[in-house]
Amino acid sequence: MASAPISKRSIDIAGKKFAFSARQGVDWSNYLAYRPAYPQSFFERIYNYxxxxxxxxxxxxxxxxxGCGVVSSVLASRFDSVIVSDPNDGYAELAREFILEKTSFPESKFKFLQETAEESSLESGIVDLVTACECIHWTTPEIAIREFGRQLGAGGTLAITYYTRPLIEANERAVRAYKAVWDAFSKKVQGEICERACKINNTALESLEFPEKDWEALKRIYINTQGTLDSFMLDDRTVESRVKESEEKVWVEDDDWCDMCGIEWLKGYAATWEPPIQESEIQDIWDELERALEGKQVKTRTPVVMILATKRA
Known part of the structure; x- marks a missing residue:
C-alpha cells in the first residue's frame, strides 16, 4: 500500500541513484519505474480548485x-516555496537528492522535515496548500486532517488523493487472473495498521470526515471508476461512509490515468505494494496471467480519488 523506512544504501537506475529500505526491501527505484506517473491533469485539478x-x-x-518527493518537485513550479515532509528515517534526505537531481530549482526553495502527518513543527496558518498523496491511510485520519487545517491559512486548500491498482480492460481471462493476484495480496493485509489502511482505501476515502465548522467547498473527484466505488475494493473490509450531502461529487472517465502494460510492468507494480507478496508465492497465478496476455500489452485504467477542501475563515 505504500512504503517503509530507508537506509543510506542506494542503487543506480537510468543514471540516477535512489535509496531504498533495508528493513522491508521497499525499493524507490522500482516505485518510480512501476507506479503510475502523476499526469499533469492531476495537478491542474488541484491548481484550478x-x-x-x-x-x-x-x-x-x-x-x-x-516519500522521495515526486509530488513536491512538481508543486515547486507553482509555489514560491515547498515544505517536504515524511515521518520515515532518511526520506527527507532522499527527497532532497531526488528533487535537486530532477529539477533546476535551488535548494533554498524547499524545506525538508522528518515529522508525522499528525504533528508538525510548522506554525499555524502559514500554508496555502497541503497535499497528502498516497499516504492518508497510514495515518490516524481524524488527527491528521485536524493538523492539516491548523497549518492552512483561511481559504487555503487541502488535497488528499489515492490511486488504487490499475485494472485490466478488454481481456476477461487476464482480468480474472489479475484479480486472483490481488485476492492473494489482500489475505496478507493483516495487523491493526494494515487493517485500518485497507478499510480506508476500500471505501475510496469516503470514511474520511471533514467537519463543516472547519472545511467548506468540499469536492470528491472519482476518476476511472465507471460510476462505482467497487474499483477500489480489494476485499469486503469496509468502514462507515462519512460523506455529507453538502459535498460535491464529480465522476470522470477516460482520464490520463490509462496506459498500455505488459506482464513485467504488472509484476513490477504489484511488487511496490506493502505488505510484500513474493512472485514465487503465486507463481501459478502469474503464469496464468502471462498466458492470458499472449505476450501482448493490455490497456489498463487506474481508479483515482481526489478530495479537495477549503479551510474556513
Whole structure:
C-alpha cells in the first residue's frame, strides 16, 4: 500500500541513484519505474480548485508523506516555496537528492522535515496548500486532517488523493487472473495498521470526515471508476461512509490515468505494494496471467480519488 523506512544504501537506475529500505526491501527505484506517473491533469485539478477562491495565495505548499518527493518537485513550479515532509528515517534526505537531481530549482526553495502527518513543527496558518498523496491511510485520519487545517491559512486548500491498482480492460481471462493476484495480496493485509489502511482505501476515502465548522467547498473527484466505488475494493473490509450531502461529487472517465502494460510492468507494480507478496508465492497465478496476455500489452485504467477542501475563515 505504500512504503517503509530507508537506509543510506542506494542503487543506480537510468543514471540516477535512489535509496531504498533495508528493513522491508521497499525499493524507490522500482516505485518510480512501476507506479503510475502523476499526469499533469492531476495537478491542474488541484491548481484550478485553489485558483477559484478570492485572494488565492501561491506562497507555501506543504507536501505531507512526500516519500522521495515526486509530488513536491512538481508543486515547486507553482509555489514560491515547498515544505517536504515524511515521518520515515532518511526520506527527507532522499527527497532532497531526488528533487535537486530532477529539477533546476535551488535548494533554498524547499524545506525538508522528518515529522508525522499528525504533528508538525510548522506554525499555524502559514500554508496555502497541503497535499497528502498516497499516504492518508497510514495515518490516524481524524488527527491528521485536524493538523492539516491548523497549518492552512483561511481559504487555503487541502488535497488528499489515492490511486488504487490499475485494472485490466478488454481481456476477461487476464482480468480474472489479475484479480486472483490481488485476492492473494489482500489475505496478507493483516495487523491493526494494515487493517485500518485497507478499510480506508476500500471505501475510496469516503470514511474520511471533514467537519463543516472547519472545511467548506468540499469536492470528491472519482476518476476511472465507471460510476462505482467497487474499483477500489480489494476485499469486503469496509468502514462507515462519512460523506455529507453538502459535498460535491464529480465522476470522470477516460482520464490520463490509462496506459498500455505488459506482464513485467504488472509484476513490477504489484511488487511496490506493502505488505510484500513474493512472485514465487503465486507463481501459478502469474503464469496464468502471462498466458492470458499472449505476450501482448493490455490497456489498463487506474481508479483515482481526489478530495479537495477549503479551510474556513
Amino acid at each position: 485553489h485558483a477559484q477562491k478570492a485572494g488565492t495565495a501561491w506562497s507555501v505548499a506543504h507536501d505531507i508523506g512526500a
